[in-house]
Amino acid sequence: MTQPGYDALAARYAAMFPGPYQSPIEHHAVAAFVDDIRAAGVVIDVGCGIGHVTDDLTRRGLDVIGCDPSPAMLAIARRTYPHLRFVEDDAALTRVHGPVAAIIARFSLIHIPPDLLPGILRLWARRLTSGAPVLIATQSSDMPGPATSFDHAVAPAWRWHPDELSRVLTEGGFGEQWRMVSRPDDVHRFPQVHLLARRNGG
Numbered sequence: 001m002t003q004p005g006y007d008a009l010a011a012r013y014a015a016m017f018p019g020p021y022q023s024p025i026e027h028h029a030v031a032a033f034v035d036d037i038r039a040a041g042v043v044i045d046v047g048c049g050i051g052h053v054t055d056d057l058t059r060r061g062l063d064v065i066g067c068d069p070s071p072a073m074l075a076i077a078r079r080t081y082p083h084l085r086f087v088e089d090d091a092a093l094t095r096v097h098g099p100v101a102a103i104i105a106r107f108s109l110i111h112i113p114p115d116l117l118p119g120i121l122r123l124w125a126r127r128l129t130s131g132a133p134v135l136i137a138t139q140s141s142d143m144p145g146p147a148t149s150f151d152h153a154v155a156p157a158w159r160w161h162p163d164e165l166s167r168v169l170t171e172g173g174f175g176e177q178w179r180m181v182s183r184p185d186d187v188h189r190f191p192q193v194h195l196l197a198r199r200n201g202g
């Protein structure tokens with residue numbers, strides 16, 4: 001999957017988002033994800049963009065690989081953090097080999113058509129060991145039911161009701177552990193959900 005919108009707007013994106021988090025809840029959700037990781041190993045930052053969350057996770061002591069399908073976003077990540085590992089790949093993770101200890105996907109799965117997300121999650125479940133955490137953050141909705149498209153500035157995007165996201169994760173082999181939902185504010189048009197799920201055992 002290519003991302004021409006992010007390629008065209010990468011420099012503007014970097015100027016608009018100079019830091020990794022836009023709110024305390026984002027910061028604390030990622031901190032809770034880090035504390036939830038039980039096994040050593042590689043953590044994948046899916047849709048890492050310009051790499052600032054990859055950098056934050058590395059500073060917190062994790063062994064992280066950032067993946068993104070946009071060469072222009074990755075070029076900024078590599079220039080800013082030349083000591084970190086970045087791979088041009090999408091959420092299917094076909095170019096990152098080996099076992100994976102945990103996965104974080106902040107505001108990247110929103111760009112995957114909802115009918116494709118279950119297949120992506122099943123691929124992840126095959127790569128993760130029992131109990132491994134995944135943290136997914138998306139723009140959210142108060143309307144129960146299927147994900148709905150919205151007018152994202154860069155690329156086609158869908159926002160997820162937390163229950164629907166949880167349901168799709170359950171189908172994919174994960175069990176929800178917790179969710180944080182923040183309300184719209186001056187800078188966020190929609191609620192946002194951070195949902196942590198663990199790979200089921202067996």
Ligand SMILES: C[S@@+](CC[C@H](N)C(=O)[O-])C[C@H]1O[C@@H](n2cnc3c(N)ncnc32)[C@H](O)[C@@H]1O
Nearest residue numbers: 001003006047048049070090091106107108111
């Ligand atoms: C809003 S940015 C979020 C960047 C970063 N995760 C963060 O939290 O700052 C969305 C990113 O998702 C990436 N993306 C888009 N489609 C994707 C896909 N199918 N798989 C993985 N990443 C994707 C985009 O290239 C972009 O860098």
